Amino acid sequence: MGTAAFYTSLFGDSKKELGKTRTLILLAMFMALSIVVSSFRIRTPFFSVSLGPLIKMYVGLLFGPVTGAAYGFTLDLLQFFISNTGDAFFPGYTFTETLGVFLYGLFFYKRPLKLTRVLVAKLVVVVICNIILGTLWLSIMSGKAFLFYLPARTGKNLIQWIADSLVFFVLAGSLEKTGVTGMIRRRER
Numbered sequence: 001m002g003t004a005a006f007y008t009s010l011f012g013d014s015k016k017e018l019g020k021t022r023t024l025i026l027l028a029m030f031m032a033l034s035i036v037v038s039s040f041r042i043r044t045p046f047f048s049v050s051l052g053p054l055i056k057m058y059v060g061l062l063f064g065p066v067t068g069a070a071y072g073f074t075l076d077l078l079q080f081f082i083s084n085t086g087d088a089f090f091p092g093y094t095f096t097e098t099l100g101v102f103l104y105g106l107f108f109y110k111r112p113l114k115l116t117r118v119l120v121a122k123l124v125v126v127v128i129c130n131i132i133l134g135t136l137w138l139s140i141m142s143g144k145a146f147l148f149y150l151p152a153r154t155g156k157n158l159i160q161w162i163a164d165s166l167v168f169f170v171l172a173g174s175l176e177k178t179g180v181t182g183m184i185r186r187r188e189r
Contacts, residue, residue: 010109014064023063026184030059031075035082056097057122057168058175060104061113062184068109072101092137100129113176115169122165130157 017023038052056075060068076097080089107121135153139146175181 010064010106011066014066014068014105014109017063018067018070023067027059027063027067027071027074030055030071031078034075035079038079039083051167053100053164054168054171056101057104057108057118057164058172060101060106061108061172062181063105064109065102065105068101068105069098072097072099075101088141090137090141092133092140096129096133096137099133100125103128113169113172115165118169118172119161119165122161122168126157126161 034052034055037055038050041050041052056068056072059071063071073094076094080094103125104121107117107124111117131150131154135146135149138144138149138153142149172181
């Protein structure tokens with residue numbers, strides 16, 4: 001299969017996933033889990049640590065880029081309305097969440113799970129979504145210079161990149177070996 005055919009299939013199959021009742025139910029369950037898990041985070045003035053990104057990575061692996069993007073978009077809006085601490089809504093963050101799960105879907109959907117793929121996928125998301133876009137949105141929202149936030153955000157995200165990648169690789173590998181991933185991927189009859 002050529003590259004163009006692969007990506008046509010990748011996007012088409014991922015789009016079909018979004019139309020299945022079973023997929024929508026699973027996405028709702030993943031959203032609920034993500035909201036609960038994300039509420040347990042360690043916060044500092046410059047960053048927060050949460051297991052929420054691992055669920056987004058797994059959704060990308062299971063359902064692909066199109067369904068992943070819809071998941072990221074919807075999850076960001078739900079999290080804003082459910083656990084808003086008084087912050088103003090900013091559509092840049094919603095775009096970033098949508099793009100992040102889309103990118104995980106591009107890297108993981110219908111592909112074998114390999115540590116190098118996980119490391120590269122997470123690095124791409126970290127650089128584009130967290131370091132560049134996240135810092136840009138924070139700069140716009142706070143009125144402080146982009147370069148004011150960049151060093152601290154870069155350091156934190158590079159450390160988090162390795163940790164998230166390793167934990168996701170082990171967790172997703174375990175779910176695959178125990179048959180959980182196969183069970184979730186089972187087609188509707």
